[in-house]
Each structure stands twice: as C-alpha cells, then as structure tokens.
Amino acid sequence: MNKVFLIFLFLLISNPAFAGTSSLHDLWKYFKDGKMVRFKSYNSGPFPNEFMSLKDGSYKNSPVNVDALIAYPKKGEGPFPIVVFNHASGGAYLYSNKWFKFNRQQARYLLKKGIAVMFVDNFNGRNVISAGSDQAQVSTYSFYIDAFMTLEYLSKNPKINIKKVGITGWSRGGMNSLGIAEKRIRDILINKDLYYAASLPRSVECRQSGYFRNPQPIKETKIWMVNGKNDDASHAHVCEEYGKKMKANGADIKVTTKAGWGHGFTANYNAEYEKHLEAWHECPDYYTEDDGMPNKDVKIDSTCITYGYTVGGSNNSWKKFSRPFKKFFIENLL
Numbered sequence: 001m002n003k004v005f006l007i008f009l010f011l012l013i014s015n016p017a018f019a020g021t022s023s024l025h026d027l028w029k030y031f032k033d034g035k036m037v038r039f040k041s042y043n044s045g046p047f048p049n050e051f052m053s054l055k056d057g058s059y060k061n062s063p064v065n066v067d068a069l070i071a072y073p074k075k076g077e078g079p080f081p082i083v084v085f086n087h088a089s090g091g092a093y094l095y096s097n098k099w100f101k102f103n104r105q106q107a108r109y110l111l112k113k114g115i116a117v118m119f120v121d122n123f124n125g126r127n128v129i130s131a132g133s134d135q136a137q138v139s140t141y142s143f144y145i146d147a148f149m150t151l152e153y154l155s156k157n158p159k160i161n162i163k164k165v166g167i168t169g170w171s172r173g174g175m176n177s178l179g180i181a182e183k184r185i186r187d188i189l190i191n192k193d194l195y196y197a198a199s200l201p202r203s204v205e206c207r208q209s210g211y212f213r214n215p216q217p218i219k220e221t222k223i224w225m226v227n228g229k230n231d232d233a234s235h236a237h238v239c240e241e242y243g244k245k246m247k248a249n250g251a252d253i254k255v256t257t258k259a260g261w262g263h264g265f266t267a268n269y270n271a272e273y274e275k276h277l278e279a280w281h282e283c284p285d286y287y288t289e290d291d292g293m294p295n296k297d298v299k300i301d302s303t304c305i306t307y308g309y310t311v312g313g314s315n316n317s318w319k320k321f322s323r324p325f326k327k328f329f330i331e332n333l334l
Helices: 003-013 023-029 050-055 102-112 132-137 140-155 172-179 183-189 236-248 317-333
Strands: 035-042 063-071 080-086 116-121 160-170 198-202 222-228 252-258 272-279 306-311
Touching: 023 063, 023 116, 035 140, 050 140, 050 183, 063 140, 080 102, 080 140, 080 172, 080 317, 102 116, 102 317, 116 140, 140 160, 140 172, 140 183, 160 172, 160 317, 172 198, 172 222, 198 317, 222 236, 222 317, 236 252
Parallel strands: 080 116, 080 160, 160 198, 198 222, 222 252
Antiparallel strands: 035 063, 063 116, 272 306
16 A cells, blocks of 8 residues: 555545645644644745845745644643654645654653643645645745744743754654754844754755755754665765764764665655655755855756655664654753
C-alpha cells in the first residue's frame, strides 16, 4: 500500500466545505485539552532571492496567519518548557495520520514529563491543502520565518519558559529545525535575545535549503541532527559536511547518520519507493552567500527535476529512535 500517495490523495479530495480548516483539528482526539491558536507571520520573496526579501524588508508586505495547536501539562502552573513540532511536505495532516504517529506519541510522553507541546501548520494560512506542486507556493524561507515568529509568539505567553523552547521536524520540518540556528535570519525577524534552546532536525535537506554557505550559528542552540544513510531524497553526507561547517563556526551541534535508515525514518511503516515525488539531485546547489544573494548558478526547474525516492521506516527505526528523542529534549529542557 502506498502510504504517502494516500495521504496526498486524501488532501486533494477533501470536502470543499472544510477548505481553509486546519488539519490540526484532527489532533484534538489525541490532545483533548489542546487549544488552537493563531499568530502572525509572513511569506518571504520568491525563489531564489528569499533571504534578500528579509534583508530589504519586503517580506513585511506579505503577512499571513499561521495556525497551531498547543497543549500544556496537566500538572503544574508553569512557566513550562515546550517542544514545537514542524510538519513535512505532507502538511499538518501527517500529525494525525496513522502511518506517522511518532510525533504525537512523543508529544504525549513529553506532556507527562512536564513539557508543553505545539504543532504548527505552515500550509493552512496560505491556502495550501496538499503536498506535491502545491507546496511550491510556500517558499523555503517562509517556513523559516514561521519558525522564528513561533518563537516570538511564545515569548509573549506567560505559561512558557522562553529560555527552554525546543523544535523538531522531519524533511521540510527538519530544514526548519536547522534553519532556526542561523543568526542572520533571527536578527532580522525577532529580538536578538530570543533563541531555541534545543533542536532535533531529522531527514534534513542540506543542499537545496537556501542555508548560508558560510553559517553564522546561534551558539545558545543545542542541535542534534539525525539523518539516514539510505536517504535517497536528502543525502546525509551533505548534511555531515554542513554540520562540520556549523561546528567550526561555533555551533553546539552533533550530527548522526544512521546506517539502514532512510527518508522519514520515524514513519511507522516499512520504507516504500514513491515514484511520483519530486527529487532535485540533478539541480544545482541552492545556498545563500554572505551578501544575502543566492549562488549564481542556482535553479530548480523541469530541466533538472527527476522523480522518485523512498519514504518510511526500516527495521523498526521509529521505535529505536523513540527513547533517544525523548532523552534529548528531557535533558536539554528540564
């Protein structure tokens, strides 16, 4: 059974009466005390001059509202530490999908330990209801903006310990969880005193991310990036090299590549090849240079896009990763 295809198909044929309604509502059966919230964010300029729209301030001309579901521990009054979950290209629907239960399982455990949780929907406020071609409407840097605006929103919440905020996600959500470590993005968008205390990016795309070629990391953020050696969507060796650059420039980062694991290794089904999914391995790199401009040879178009890569867990990788995931956030946020 093609799990990812079914997810995309569901999103495409959803009842029009529910258009514009976040898939986060489906999470309420797992987090009955959760609360839907909304905060202001922005779209960045279009690819590939995304960072330049931050630098010249033009991103402010494209405000959006971002939905999120937040749940607090039942015991205690706070302020609580919190872990922010960011979704992959499949959208917020994956949070409640039966084949991708890892995030909500971890969140329920963290709540019992006294850590609040927050699930962000990057698509709904931008009228994106499916993955595939629709996600191209949301630029990479728009996701990064959302991650920092999440942090600013939480800084105004008296129930949250703003010095103990974590973030995690896989694939596109993993890119966010590493992008929040870049000082130059943070310093434009929000107060320079704000930062994520802990970040656990998974299945990260480090070559087509728009990351700064020469990173200037936020040193207060402790990062553990985990990728699969068998990932044929986002090649792990590129992230290993980028992690070395970050560490050399002062980042508190550990990079782990797990043999036998692939893209989306926390999915609770055996990995399957998805022939319809876009791959950009034949496209040039996409990085941001020190002046804020993209590398000159950057492009992503039909001449370099290919199709097909593997998604899913292997050899119970989602179960094996459960305990280390919990340990990372408990040690760094409690």
